[in-house]
Amino acid sequence: MSPHPAPVASASLDQLLAAKEIVICCGSGGVGKTTTAAAAAAMAAVKHGGKVLVVTVDPARRLADALGLSGIGNTESQVPASAFAEAGVKPRGQLWAAMLDTKQSWDDLVRAHGPDQSTIDQILANPLYQNISGRFVQSHDYIAMERLYELHSEGSYDLIVVDTPPTRNAIDFLEAPQRMGDFFSSRLLRWLIAPYRSRLVNFASKPFYQVADRILGTQFLQDIAEFFILFQSMYDGFVERARSVSRLLQDRRTTFMVVSTLEASPLTEAEFFIEALTERKLHLGAVILNRVLPDYLLDEGASVVAGTMEKSAGDLAVQLGAKVGPPEQLERVLAEISSSFLNFQVVAQREAEQRAELSARPDVVATIPFFDTDITDLSGLLRLAEHIWS
Amino acid sequence: MTDLLERRLIFVSGKGGVGKTTVAAALGLLASQHGKRTLVCEVDPKGDLATSYECSPTGFTPREVQPGLWAMSMNTEESLREYLKLNLRIPVAGRIGPLAKAFDFVATAAPGVKEILTVGKLCWEVREGHYDLVVADASATGHIVGQLSAPQGINELVQVGLVRQQTGWMLDILSDPALTGLCIVATPEEMPVSETIDLAARVAKETTVDLASIIVNRVLPELFTTTEEEIFDRLCEPAVADRLEEMAGGSPGPILAAARLAVTMRRTRTGHLERLRAGIDPSVPLLYLPYLFARAHGLRAIRQVAEALGAELGL
CATH class of the missing domain: 1.10.287 (Helix Hairpins)
Structure with missing residues (x-):
């Protein structure tokens, strides 16, 4: 009688962490994505060495605590040697952690691409920009990928494990770079802001503006126009950047790790996501099934x-x-x-039934047993990782 | 406190994966069973509501799926079209294409727009009195505050215009605890509890919506009393277990191990429940729903949850 479900295909999972440069963890909310991402990164740092970074979107205090950090910020911080010592392991490499701060990352992006200081200041002060960068869900998806690109191109990490934001639709973030690019290069955008650029309003487009004015008010439309006119100055850099991010996701050094529990709804989403990856010719590295009940x-x-x-x-x-x-x-x-x-x-x-149905697809399926207790420290994370990469 | 089902608009939120849609669907079913004309709206349409009610996919136009129970899914573009038709008498029927494009654009640029069209549609159904109760299977913890505070946000962003004029009455409905309430669904696990406590604080600070109750889903039954646990420990002693094996005609090993697992799970969860109770305003009731072991899904599971919910509400 085995106390836990047997790990499957651990060798190839191990290779994944050793060979890839980017591992993107995805799945629906509440399946343990953040913890799995952190466990994978910790394991890689212990076993394979090098500089490993885990980027999380989850500001949970517990993860910071588990990694022996007082908090995780937008800039990367190194997990102290003491945390590994407490867990009783001697890592071959280093483990770093960073959190994704959407607002901060957008501001950095504007600063990097803005043509001059005054435009940068105006964009940062625009009410619409503040709204988009702070609250807009899609902007969260995009910036996660953008930040990943930035970290990867800096080249200071051997492996980056990313925990993806909880999207309404799991594939949203895959399409975020493309959509962002489309968004800023759209003809409709130019059309919309045209009357604010010149006094000559195209007669044919007039009814639209009248309706828009009546619904939203002129001031608001002007805010939109100002925002886009300012943003257009960054257009080239931005669109090029979005393309690079898309390319990076398709790069063979990047792999995706789908995390799910065996409940119906997360599993449906996971299957949908696996299909989406296949369609886009993106590399599916592993499917991790979390909180699986014991075989006995x-x-x-x-x-x-x-x-x-x-x-x-x-x-x-x-x-x-x-x-x-x-x-x-x-x-x-x-x-x-x-x-x-x-x-x-x-x-x-x-x-078991769900598992059987799923295992028909990828050859890399690993299971994590239902843990009796919560994970509160690095040794807990490593224990979890052992189940996947034993 | 106003009785939950006496309200007119209930938002159901919670961390992803805690059973938000199930609870919203059960709440709607329960209300309809008690004679209320009820509308349940899936705000982020993933089709889970249709799965729950075992009906064909829901759309923007509400459809009666059970006696006295209507289901719909939100579509902000349709909501805008309906709004334009009703309020501005703008003929948009033949010009759907350009409107959709322009709408997508404005909605993308101004985040509050999609939220206001969602909340606006729900409030409008309440104001028009088409239903006794509207239950919104709302966004998860990450986005619900943005949704509930959209009317205020629009007030700040849009200074004039028709949209601005509309936010007043929406705020009146949302801010009245006799009319509107928020239910947060949690499970007795670490992250859902933490997110629930955070969300409760943010809702109080950033919105005008009343927190009606916390619904704790998937509560495991208490297996043993303290004395019974001592008996169980003795059962696990090898000599006793061996005798039990002889008598029962097979190894009780897995059964004992499963009981141990159940006890540990329950204990960990009790700790989280205590943390939840301590972290939430004592005046907000906690309702408990049992873990469903049964091979039930769809309408059958929803009925069971509705029954448990009814018992918790004293109905």
């Missing part, structure tokens, strides 16, 4: 025993004797654990 729950013999125990709990309690416990209470315990086993078995069977 599937034991058929045990389910017969549980059935017997549940039915004849009273007799068994008497036979076992008062030394074990008072008959009535003992009966309840026996009945309770039997029905609990049968309950969990239903869930485990459902999971």
Whole structure:
């Protein structure tokens, strides 16, 4: 009886961390993406050496604590040697961590591409820009990929593991660079801001502006126009950049790791994502199934025993004797654990079915067992990683 | 506190993966079972609501999926078109293409626009009184604050214009605790609990919406009392387990291991529940829903959750 599901194809997963330069962790919310990304990075730093960076979008304090950092910021910080010492390992390389601060990253991007200081200042002060950079969900997707590109091209890390933002649609961030590029190069954009660039309003487009004015108000349209006119000065740099980011995602040094639990909804999203990767010819490195219930729950013999125990709990309690416990209470315990086993078995069977369906696709599927306790330190992260990369 | 189902508009949010859609679907079903004309709206249409109700895919036009229960999914472009038709009498039927493009553009440029069209549509259904209750399977913890505070945001961003004029009555509906409430769904796990506590604080600070309740989903049953656990420990002793094996005709090993797992899981979760209770304003009720082991999904599971929810609400 194995306490945990057997790890599958660990050799190729190991190769993944050794050979690739970028690992992008994706999956729906709540499946343990951040933790898996951190565990993968920690494992790579311990086993393969080099400089490993984990970029997270999750500002969870716990992850910072687990890595022995007081906090994780937009700039990378190194996980102290003491954290590894506490976990009882001597890493061959270094582990670094950074958090994705959307607003900060956008500001940096504007500073990098702005033609002059005054344009940069005007963009940073534009109310629309502040809105977009701070709250706009798609901007989050884009900036995550943009930041990845920047970190990768700096060339100071051997491996970068990225935790992706929780998108409404898992493939959104894959398309973010392309969309950002389209957005800023759109003809519609020029059309929209045209009347604000010159006093000559195209007669044909007039009804549209009238409607827009009535709905949104002239001031707001002017804000939009100002923003785009300013942004146009960065257009070339920006579009080129978006293309480079797209290329990087397709590069053979980049791989994707899909994380999911065996619940119906995250799994559907994971399957959808796997298809999206295939369609785009992006490299699917691994599928990690998290929080998988132990295999012993599937034991058929045990389910017969549980059935017997549940039915004849009273007799068994008497036979076992008062030394074990008072008959009535003992009966309840026996009945309770039997029905609990049968309950969990239903869930485990459902999971096994889902697993079987999924394993038809990639040859790299790894499972992480249901952990009894939460992960609070580096040794916990490494323990988790052991299950994937043992 | 106003009874949950007495309100007219309920937003259901929570961290991804905690069962937000299930709870929203169950809440809607429960209300309809108690004679309320109810509309459930999936705000981020992924099709989960249709799966829950086992009906064909939902669209912008509400459809009756159970007696007294309507389901729809949000589509901000359609919402804009409806708004234009009703309020401005702008004929847009034949000009869908350009409108869609322009709309996409403005909505992308001004983040509040999509949110206001979402919240606006929901508030409009409440104002028009088409339904007794509107349940929104709203955005996850990351975006819900942006949605709920959109009318205020638009007020700041758009100084004049028709959109601006519309935010007043929306704010009236959203800010009235007798009309509108937010339910946050959590599971007794670390991250969902942390996000719930953070979200509750942000909602209080950045929006005018009342936090109606926290719904704790997938609560595991308590397996043993303390004395029973001592008995269980004795059962696990090799000599006793061997005798049990003889009597029951097979190894009880997996059963004992599973019980141990259940106890540990339950214990870890109890800690998170305590943290949740301590981190939320004591006046906000916590409702508990059991973990569903049964091989139930779709409408059957929704019925079970609705029943548990009804019991928690004292219905």
